[in-house]
Amino acid sequence: MNYNNPDYHFVHPQFKLNGFHFSEDDLSRIAYSFIKEGEPFERAVGDFLMYWFDQNSYIEMHTSGTTGQPKLIRVEKQAMVNSAKATGEFFDLEAGIKVLHCLPTQYVAGKMMLVRAFILGWDMDLVAPVSHPLERNETQYDFAAMVPLQAEHSLEKLHMIKKLILGGAKVSQALSDKLAGLPTAIYETYGMTETITHIAAKRIGEEAFTVLPNVKISEDERHCLVIDPYLICDEPVVTNDVVKIVDDTHFIWLGRHDNVINSGGVKLFPEQIEEKLSGRIDRRFYVKGMPDESLGEKLVLVIEGEPYDVDKATFKGLGKFEKPKDILFVEKFAETGSGKIKRD
Structure with missing residues (x-):
């Protein structure tokens, strides 16, 4: 052989x-x-x-x-x-x-x-x-x-x-x-x-x-x-x-490419924003785009678990367009078969 x-x-x-x-x-x-x-x-x-x-x-x-x-x-x-x-x-x-x-x-x-x-x-x-x-x-x-x-x-x-x-x-x-x-x-x-x-x-x-x-x-x-x-x-x-x-x-x-958010003509990559937030939020989270009348899409932060007040200092260092316009809470994230979070 x-x-x-x-x-x-x-x-x-x-x-x-x-x-x-x-x-x-x-x-x-x-x-x-x-x-x-x-x-x-x-x-x-x-x-x-x-x-x-x-x-x-x-x-x-x-x-x-x-x-x-x-x-x-x-x-x-x-x-x-x-x-x-x-x-x-x-x-x-x-x-x-x-x-x-x-x-x-x-x-x-x-x-x-x-x-x-x-x-x-x-x-x-x-x-x-x-x-x-x-x-x-x-x-x-x-x-x-x-x-x-x-x-x-x-x-x-x-x-x-x-x-x-x-x-x-x-x-x-x-x-x-x-x-x-x-x-x-x-x-x-x-x-x-x-x-x-x-x-x-x-x-x-x-x-x-x-x-x-x-x-x-x-x-x-x-x-x-x-x-x-x-x-x-x-x-x-x-x-x-x-x-x-x-x-x-x-x-x-x-x-x-399928996660890119176009907010007021600015392209935002959720993964890059999540990278900046990693270590600042002690739960699982992701950011996504949601329809908005003035911006076309607005950036939203989604956090797993019970609602709580997120400290504004969490977003220090994010660019003007990278700061979430809303924060949503979901009891438990849906996952793929291999354990990845589904961005619903």
């Missing part, structure tokens, strides 16, 4: 799961055991293993809605292998490293952690995808992937991970500040199901994302990012993410 150009049937001889070496045949048996007897998170792993080692060259997944309405797509397994290799090259992740898998395998990021482990030969520990994945951990890890919420709840133990990637949601400025002083090399990633998880990453505190190997980027007429990861996708992926392209390999994410 050529380790440099593996196909999707390949399981690296150094691959381990929970301390044990497994071959392709072993993993098929483990999958059956997980499905029949495992915890819910293990059943999701078992389902994925059964699909990965079946006779089809593809896997079906639901998109998250980054490029439009959520839909079922077919992803080629070889493209997932190519994505795994790109991650290994970009982050310098070699065979034999100790890795923590604490993401739900129902979603592309969790699936790709397993594929990377098979293909690159990682020694992987599989744990439940809970909000405190390191709570009882005493193991030193070379690499892990988390969502920002997990990192937020693991600050005191993140030093036990040498290299950490965060994805699935934007890393707030407040969290970024907390992570900045840690010895761990922490990266925020950018990607989606259509690109088979991340195609770019940046160190915490940096402004611009750097694209992974073999990824080309451009803008469309809306200034939205167009991605051409030609070893992963058959055709370019047109996103709804407004960006500023710095050069061929770097871009700055500005916000979602």
